[in-house]
Amino acid sequence: MRKGILRLTSMIAVILVLVGVFCTGTLANVADDLRAQQVINITQNYGNVILGSSDSSSEIREIQTNKGEEKILGNTLPNYVILNWVATEDSIIFDITNLGIDSVDLVYGTIDTGNMKKSFQFSNVGIGKNKYTVSGVPLLTCEEKIKITWYAKDGGETFGSATSTGSRQIPQSLLNLWGPGSFGSRAECLNYHFKTHGKEVAASNICEYVRKADEFRKRVIELKLTPQKLVDGKTPNVYRFRYNGYYLDAVCVNLVPTGDLISFGK
Structure with a gap:
């Protein structure tokens, strides 16, 4: 009987050791996976770092008098669009706020970094805040002075234009x-x-x-x-x-x- 108990105790000890080794190995693998994921995340997040911004808000505020069948305030329609932006090493991220009484059909324009130009357009800009990203705008020198010329179009009519300036720099x-x-x-x-x-x-x-x-x-x-x-x-x-x-x-x-x-x- 005593021998049987000793044998059972030995088997349990061996099992516990094996479980410990397995768990340790599993935890080590999990730790390695987490470290690898952290490296991937760091690599992927470089493009999200903000390197510059617009100097101030740019706005288009006009009374539009021709929008199809719309008849508001004596056949006029007030439009009020505000544009801000920030820049990463590869993109321009727009924050466009529409304070008008309905959506704007199109906001479009050109980004000029001094090293390159890129056109953009955003359709159906809704009431309130809207965010858009224009990729493929790389930082090509240590500092860039950026000029964005933009327009707003609604009901087939371009009802206003404005210019936004700012800069971005290498960290x-x-x-x-x-x-x-x-x-x-x-x-x-x-x-x-x-x-x-x-x-x-x-x-x-x-x-x-x-x-x-x-x-x-x-x-x-x-x-x-x-x-x-x-x-x-x-x-x-x-x-x-x-x-x-x-x-x-x-x-x-x-x-x-x-x-x-x-x-x-x-």
Whole structure:
């Protein structure tokens, strides 16, 4: 009887150990999955960071006298549309408030960043607040002065136009990763190298270019790569590294690229 009890106790102990190992492994896997998800979320959320905005509200406030069969206030229809916007590294997000007495058929216009232009149009803008995102408007220099010319159309009639101005800038944390090189300022150096090498490293905007260069630098350090050569210029201790078809010029301490980034390309 005593032997049977001891045998049963041993079996229970083994089972508990196995359950503990399984649970520990499962929890570790869950933790790994959560960490991976956090990395994915961080990567995906770069495009949601607000880098600039309109200087002030822009509005169209007109009395429309021709809207089909509508007969309000002596065959007139008051329209009042207010436009604000914020900018990310790849898009313009519009906040359009319609304070009129019915929807507006169309709000349309052109975004001019100084580096590119893009047209937009929003149909059936309802009463109250409306939000619209225009993608494919990348930040192409460290700072952009943005001008948006827009119009409102209703009942086949464009009843008003206005202009909204503002700006957006690269985050200071990214700009601080880049050195002045031979240009005298971080922004001038970064603008030049992104314009020259951005497409070849598949960077859609200047923020992504810096992030790619910084990730490449981390890979160089991780692999303990030896620099290919010393790069002559106004900035001392700049060395070039090559890996996987890409190159990186960066300020080094003891031949390790821990200082300012200078150039990144193929």
